[in-house]
Amino acid sequence: MSQDLIRETACTVVDILRSGDVSPLELLEVLEKRVKDVDGKVNALPILCFDRARTHAKALMQKPAGARGLLAGLPVPIKDLTDVAGVLNTQGSPIFKDNIPAKSDLMVENLEANGAVVYAKSNTPEFGAGANTFNDVFGATLNPWDTTKSAAGSSGGAAVALATGMAWLAEGSDMGGSLRSPAAFCGVVGMRPSIGRVAHTPKSAINRNLGVVGPMARNVEDLALLLDAMSGDYAEDPLSLPAPTTSFLSAAQSPKKPKRIAYSPDLGITPVDPEVKAITRKAAERFAEAGAIVEEAHPDWREAHECFHVLRAFDFAMTKANLLRTKRDLLKPEVIWNIEEGLKLTVDQLARAEAQRVGMTARAIEFFKTYDLLLTPTTIVPPFPIEHRYVAECGGKRFENYIQWLGIVYAITLACCPSLSLPCGFTASGLPVGVQVVGAPRADAKVIAGAKVLEDILGVRGQTPIDPRVK
Structure with a gap:
């Protein structure tokens, strides 16, 4: 099969699959060669399962073309957290370097039922902690625009696979920007959907919702197609939402345009690199070409740093405290810090953080009564050197911890808003910049359309x- 197929959009490839002009097995052949040619330079897909994928593809091909689900046999990689x-x-942890689960997560089962063929696992930092994709099991994932730079994280492997043609679509997850930041650094599209939009197998707590699963792609229509394939309510996930009556792909193809846009360079809570600020502002202002009013505004989310620090630390304590007790020597310092911060929390701190989140969400809902969308930079800096574990300072401000540089994305997480990172330009040195497109809670279709x-x-x-681009 021609390697030109890797340059086609996912929507086009699905149409070709439905026509019968190409089979899922032939697409796996294309991808296997592309991975062999490319992945050694970027380390995005360290776990391959092409034999399993071929078995699944052959079973899928026994069905009529119209009965193979929305993705019709399209190969999709899954993040190495799922x-x-x-x-x-x-x-991404030495603790689980030999872990082979017997059962798939609900999200994977649903994707496969909808015609996805899983052929690889994408690289992630240990337990998804830290917005730079490296770990002691597989090493670092490199940014394809400049292999001396970070691909961000924690869905860095997924973003790089998309950017280099080793995937047409990819699954990722997002707590503090883990879908959005790597999408921005790698010049692709990544979306944190609304809570419950993508069903998954609950672990540790039914209402654990800081992190969600979402779609990544090379353009908005392809992302909408994958979100359609991921959406739906299932009893196994009591918080899951029904699929919308109008598809997300239809929303992407709708002629409806937003009327009033807010742009904020910093949400009033973080420094931002001047070049990133200028590129994203210029992109936001171009909404005027679609007839929209563009104004500088943002909700009052000044408590975001305190709130996220507490709730994230609690999540780590709830899910990883036993590992700290039994496997401390195998955990990276940032994970140890997160767990220990969580174990120190009091009930009063947790109550205060939950009340802050309620207030942030209420102010978001009120804000979006005036504005259709809010735009910000997705990241506050361009891709940084791969050897830096995280961003320690920006604009002369030194951050208090390794996650604080992500405030511009985790504020959106706390306010329960769907958010999409869209490529919007390049720095003078040729590195991608992403603009974050945010909507009201559950306004996923409006975000995609905008x-x-x-x-x-x-x-x-x-x-x-x-x-x-090996440097």
């Missing part, structure tokens, strides 16, 4: 896939 039956799931309008105005489709 269980896929019979496939290594290390979570992002597609801006994508068309900016003309950013087709800038990926690229061959890795």
